[in-house]
Amino acid sequence: MGGISTPALAAAVSNAGGLGGLGMWGCSPEDAARRIAGFRQQSGGSLNVNYPLWPEPGFTAEISEEMRRHLQAHYDAKGLGVVPEPQGAASDVSPEHVAMLVEVRPEMVSFHFGLPNPEIVQAIKAAGIFVVSSATTVAEARMLEQGGVDAIIAQGTEAGGHRATFSGVPVSMQPGLFSLLPQVVDAVSVPVIAAGGVSDGRTAAAAFVLGASAVQLGTAFMRCEEANLRDAQRAALAEADDSCTLVTDVVSGRAARYIRNRLVDDLVGSGLKPLPLPAQLSLTSPLGDSGDREWTVLFSGQSAALARNTNAAELVQRLAEETTQRLRAFA
Ligand SMILES: Cc1cc2nc3c(=O)[nH]c(=O)nc-3n(C[C@H](O)[C@H](O)[C@H](O)COP(=O)(O)O)c2cc1C
Structure with a gap:
């Protein structure tokens, strides 16, 4: 979640048994290394480092x-x-970023908006780092699998933040998680991580029943005290409802x-x-x-109202307990 994700947030998630993520939105290799070091000072757990990818933003002076x-x-x-x-x-994974990643070796590197070129993916994987990226359709999931990812995030339309789509499919044609997840699970052989609207034990359990190997939450973590948010954003999330x-x-x-x-x-x-x-x-x-x-x-995602103002340790613990209870109840 770019600058909303802090080393303190990622560390609290990993210390509680989750996999904390640090967004490297617009970060130089030095900034990225500093953020990773900040995490390492607060946690001995695993870390996901995320790179969104986009080209140089070209526009005319007239439009601007x-x-x-x-x-x-x-x-x-x-x-x-x-x-x-x-x-x-442009946001890309420069050779300097790759050298830094290979040296400091976060356990996972994730991408948004597709994948960087194959040499970069290979260099990161060769360092023993687990590589993932997000898909918003089955076709995108297949492309990511062909690109060599170790797991795929199926991002339903419920999700907060940017649509991860990289194939040009119109937003109105992209599926919600309930449709997308089982179809991606059927289409690929790598593990699938469910994202979009997962906020509590019910939604996490539903994702596992639909075939997810893990769940990824964004919006719910925005409501944690460790997230770097403006007061106005916090207030708006606390009053969000299903259709806002x-x-x-x-x-x-x-x-x-x-x-x-x-x-x-x-x-x-x-x-x-x-x-x-x-x-x-x-x-x-x-x-x-x-x-x-x-x-x-x-x-914000569509399920902000299912989340609570809390801290990351409590959220991860509650999620684990509630999800287990839900799955046991159905078993
Ligand atoms: C504020 C915000 C920023 C996000 N930024 C990123 C990002 O930089 N990279 C990324 O891979 N995903 C990003 N995401 C998407 C999440 O990884 C995930 O797909 C989404 O949050 C899941 O849906 P949820 O918000 O309903 O939990 C962001 C999500 C939010 C809410």
């Missing part, structure tokens, strides 16, 4: 200026000054699920084409500096 002009009125209303120039470079989110590309430049607020409505209503990820986010995210929930980027 139109978006900046549109947002300027909102910046003015919040006293936030001039809309910044859009920022953001939507998937759109207007906020970041790539499809992701958010709690609907005025920021989303305004951008959708503007009809303007967003800049590509992450350039669009560099323009929209600062509006959250105002502290106003209506203008803050509110990433």
